[in-house]
Amino acid sequence: xxxxxxxxxxxxxxxxxxxxxxxxxxxxxxxxxxxxxxxxxxxxxxxxxxxxxxxxxxxxxxxxxxxxxxxxxxxxxxxxxxxxxxxxxxxxxxxxxxxxxxxxxxxxxxxxxxxxxxxxxxxxxxxxxxxxxxxxxxxxxxxxxxxxxxxxxxxxxxxxxxxxxxxxxxxxxxxxxxxxxxxxxxxxxxxxxxxxxxxxxxxxxxxxxxxxxxxxxxxxxxxxxxxxxxxxx
Amino acid sequence: xxxxxxxxxxxxxxxxxxxxxxxxxxxxxxxxxxxxxxxxxxxxxxxxxxxxxxxxxxxxxxxxxxxxxxxxxxxxxxxxxxxxxxxxxxxxxxxxxxxxxxxxxxxxxxxxxxxxxxxxxxxx
Numbered sequence: 173x174x175x176x177x178x179x180x181x182x183x184x185x186x187x188x189x190x191x192x193x194x195x196x197x198x199x200x201x202x203x204x205x206x207x208x209x210x211x212x213x214x215x216x217x218x219x220x221x222x223x224x225x226x227x228x229x230x231x232x233x234x235x236x237x238x239x240x241x242x243x244x245x246x247x248x249x250x251x252x253x254x255x256x257x258x259x260x261x262x263x264x265x266x267x268x269x270x271x272x273x274x275x276x277x278x279x280x281x282x283x284x285x286x287x288x289x290x291x292x293x294x295x296x297x298x299x300x301x302x303x304x305x306x307x308x309x310x311x312x313x314x315x316x317x318x319x320x321x322x323x324x325x326x327x328x329x330x331x332x333x334x335x336x337x338x339x340x341x342x343x344x345x346x347x348x349x350x351x352x353x354x355x356x357x358x359x360x361x362x363x364x365x366x367x368x369x370x371x372x373x374x375x376x377x378x379x380x381x382x383x384x385x386x387x388x389x390x391x392x393x394x395x396x397x398x399x400x401x402x403x404x405x
Numbered sequence: 406x407x408x409x410x411x412x413x414x415x416x417x418x419x420x421x422x423x424x425x426x427x428x429x430x431x432x433x434x435x436x437x438x439x440x441x442x443x444x445x446x447x448x449x450x451x452x453x454x455x456x457x458x459x460x461x462x463x464x465x466x467x468x469x470x471x472x473x474x475x476x477x478x479x480x481x482x483x484x485x486x487x488x489x490x491x492x493x494x495x496x497x498x499x500x501x502x503x504x505x506x507x508x509x510x511x512x513x514x515x516x517x518x519x520x521x522x523x524x525x526x527x528x529x
Binding site: 271 | 474
């Protein structure tokens with residue numbers, strides 16, 4: 173990644189996170205946690221850029237990997253230029269940057285998700301606050317894309333992840349485990365898009381021919397959730 | 406006069422449809438073309454559209470006419486009910502219908518419905 177150090181990037185996840193969640197969640201998830209989430213998501217998107225683009229080449233316009241990589245690189249730059257002072261600022265800044273800089277559909281969709289997540293978030297960011305804000309962000313994607321689970325979109329990963337987060341709060345599961353469950357739910361949701369027929373986006377023009385391919389948006393959503401679990405561990 | 410903004414993935418397509426609509430509706434029509442990302446890529450730029458809204462808005466409102474995909478998603482982010490509205494219409498036909506209505510001095514709601522009529526108008 174431009175300007176990053178290789179040792180940071182390949183030295184495991186969440187290494188730069190001071191303390192991580194080891195100190196517990198009493199004070200809530202802090203700004204550093206959210207910065208680490210975006211950092212790790214960007215690193216993973218960069219590493220899987222070609223896979224995302226290959227998935228998109230099968231049923232889309234083959235730009236998902238490059239677009240999202242560009243978006244997260246811009247988020248990194250935005251954070252460097254105007255370091256966010258709060259979790260809300262981090263999410264709103266990342267969301268606005270993705271909306272402005274990606275150029276493809278994933279920009280407005282992920283951008284709206286993060287921005288809405290930030291705007292709906294109270295502090296301190298407890299696990300329950302995070303889960304509720306995440307759900308609000310996913311709803312923003314549903315509204316903007318006029319899509320629902322089963323349409324073969326990023327929602328097929330995001331909605332199960334959101335449900336896993338909410339259920340973990342209800343069952344009083346620890347944050348680390350909750351984020352891992354959300355990441356697993358997103359990954360399973362992404363794989364479940366393979367037999368689906370696309371009903372939204374460019375792939376919908378392919379009709380039956382969209383069957384048999386994993387949705388690139390769902391795949392990138394799973395990557396972002398994997399980053400969340402990684403920075404919490 | 407109601408302003409119009411044509412939003413396409415392609416800078417060339419937006420500019421040419423704007424030129425055609427201006428030809429048909431007359432030079433007075435306030436129409437802006439927002440195609441591509443602004444840095445030469447195919448895609449949509451929320452900043453370009455945002456600037457265009459300011460540029461074409463005379464106080465009578467603005468109709469956004471997107472082609473498809475991210476153009477629609479990006480346009481939807483800029484909707485302000487009563488001031489900036491989104492037309493769910495075929496790009497070329499909708500743009501021309503809206504331009505003719507706007508040039509004739511129609512209010513926002515009328516320009517929008519003129520554009521929307523283009524969706525069902527048969528050619529044959």
